[in-house]
Every structure is written in C-alpha cells, then in structure tokens.
Amino acid sequence: xxxxxxxxxxxxxxxxxxxxxxxxxxxxxxxxxxxxxxxxxxxxxxxxxxxxxxxxxxxxxxxxxxxxxxxxxxxxxxxxxxxxxxxxxxxxxxxxxxxxxxxxxxxxxxxxxxxxxxxxxxxxxxxxxxxxxxxxxxxxxxxxxxxxxxxxxxxxxxxxxxxxxxxxxxxxxxxxxxxxxxxxxxxxxxxxxxxxxxxxxxxxxxxxxxxxxxxxxxxxxxxxxxxxxxxxxxxxxxxxxxxxxxxxxxxxxxxxxxxxxxxxxxxxxxxxxxxxxxxx
Numbered sequence: 001x002x003x004x005x006x007x008x009x010x011x012x013x014x015x016x017x018x019x020x021x022x023x024x025x026x027x028x029x030x031x032x033x034x035x036x037x038x039x040x041x042x043x044x045x046x047x048x049x050x051x052x053x054x055x056x057x058x059x060x061x062x063x064x065x066x067x068x069x070x071x072x073x074x075x076x077x078x079x080x081x082x083x084x085x086x087x088x089x090x091x092x093x094x095x096x097x098x099x100x101x102x103x104x105x106x107x108x109x110x111x112x113x114x115x116x117x118x119x120x121x122x123x124x125x126x127x128x129x130x131x132x133x134x135x136x137x138x139x140x141x142x143x144x145x146x147x148x149x150x151x152x153x154x155x156x157x158x159x160x161x162x163x164x165x166x167x168x169x170x171x172x173x174x175x176x177x178x179x180x181x182x183x184x185x186x187x188x189x190x191x192x193x194x195x196x197x198x199x200x201x202x203x204x205x206x207x208x209x210x211x212x213x214x215x216x217x218x219x220x221x222x223x224x225x226x227x228x229x230x231x232x233x234x235x236x237x238x239x240x241x242x243x244x245x246x247x248x249x250x251x252x253x254x255x256x257x258x259x260x261x262x263x264x265x266x267x268x269x270x271x272x273x274x275x276x277x278x279x280x
Contacts, residue, residue, distance in 0.1 A: 011124035021131035048262035077109040088119040091194025121258035122276035158274025228277035
C-alpha cells in the first residue's frame with residue numbers, strides 16, 4: 001500500500017526536508033486586516049515578525065480552507081491508496097476535525113487523521129518519522145502504532161514574554177490565574193490534554209529557561225537516545241547557544257533548531273523560546 005504523509009504548516013518542517021521525504025503540507029493562514037497569507041508559502045516567519053511590528057492590531061489566524069484539503073486529497077488519490085495526516089493539537093485548532101471531515105468525502109482514498117496533541121517541530125518529529133516509514137512501505141496501522149509510541153515521551157515547554165497574545169487569541173486554558181500578575185513574569189507554558197496551559201510563572205527569563213532545561217535534563221540525564229529541538233520566535237542566536245550547551249551536556253541527544261512560524265507566532269509573540277523532545 002502506498003501511503004502519503006500530510007501535515008499542516010505549523011510543523012514548520014523545512015521545505016528541503018519535506019521535498020526529500022515526500023511530505024505534503026497544508027498551509028494555515030495568518031490574516032492582517034483584509035490580507036490573508038498562507039504561512040510557509042506566502043509569508044516567512046521573518047517577514048511575519050517585521051509585519052507585526054508595523055501593525056497596531058494583532059493578526060488573526062485560520063485553518064486550511066476546506067476546499068484546499070479536499071483538493072489535496074483528490075490529487076493524492078491518483079497516486080496513493082492511503083493518507084496519514086498529522087495535525088497540530090485539536091485543542092488549539094479545527095484543522096484535525098476538518099481533515100477528518102474532508103477525508104470522509106474521498107471515496108478511493110483511506111484517510112487517517114492523527115492528532116499530535118502538540119505543535120511546531122515536535123509535531124514535525126511525528127511527521128518525519130511517519131514519512132520515513134511510509135517510504136519503506138509501511139501502511140497507516142503500522143505508522144499510527146509508532147506515532148503512539150512517540151507520544152508516550154513527547155513533550156515541550158516554552159517561555160513567552162507575556163500571555164497577551166494567547167489570551168486575546170483564545171488559545172490559553174486557565175489564563176485567568178495569571179491575569180493581573182504578569183509584570184516582569186516569564187510564564188512557562190506546555191500542552192496538557194491538547195490545550196496550551198500555564199505550567200509555572202517565573203520572575204526572570206534566565207530562571208525560566210533554567211527551569212525548562214532542568215525539566216529536559218530530568219529525562220536526558222537517563223542516557224536514553226533522544227531527539228530534541230530548540231524553538232524560537234525570531235531569536236536564532238539564543239536558540240543556537242542553548243542547543244550547543246545542551247549538546248555538550250547530553251551527547252545522547254540529537255538536537256536541532258526550529259522556529260515558531262507566523263500562525264503559532266501570532267499566539268506566542270516575538271521572543272518566545274522553547275524546548276521539545278521525545279525518546280527515540
């Protein structure tokens with residue numbers, strides 16, 4: 001069975017990697033006033049943050065158009081028997097449900113939607129693993145079993161400068177506990193039950209990042225082979241420095257650097273920094 005791997009743009013997998021592994025991408029949209037842009041296609045993360053600084057209003061975001069999903073699946077049905085579509089968390093976007101619905105409309109293609117329950121390059125880890133398996137001839141059942149294994153250890157924590165973007169965008173659960181006490185606080189966020197939740201609030205960025213690296217270290221220090229990613233909102237230098245420090249400390253971890261693109265960057269704001277991982 002030939003199985004296609006589909007993901008949405010918020011996995012932020014570089015185009016050259018998508019192309020080399022035959023990963024098909026459905027772009028989400030970021031909207032400034034009357035102008036809508038497909039992220040990773042019509043607007044880059046760098047262009048996005050420049051544009052945000054010029055605007056008074058925060059941009060809005062939207063999931064892939066239903067027609068675009070249908071069209072993609074119809075194209076794939078000419079070459080493939082099945083699709084595994086790996087999406088960002090269904091708790092922060094309707095993309096997963098749209099793919100489930102669109103998949104049921106295609107007669108000659110088995111569409112299996114998989115909710116990563118997370119986003120960004122940690123979601124990308126699922127996608128890349130699935131794509132490598134599909135290239136070796138694995139079908140949906142085998143691929144989903146492996147993705148469920150990854151989910152047992154996949155995790156991410158990220159620090160934002162404030163919760164304003166997340167609150168205004170309606171993407172943060174239990175935000176009220178933090179309202180009114182955000183002055184000079186660097187909240188640490190994570191995903192719990194598909195939602196972005198406030199994990200801890202810490203007074204300084206330095207302490208917040210130490211807390212995140214300590215959480216990572218609790219897992220990495222056991223010596224198991226891991227893959228990890230440092231994710232940043234327009235602060236690549238800091239991300240590289242952190243990745244280098246962690247690589248020197250934990251030789252068992254394969255580390256890379258990624259970014260919060262326009263859609264996720266809309267909700268986290270500029271300056272966010274995070275760390276995600278799973279046990280290989």
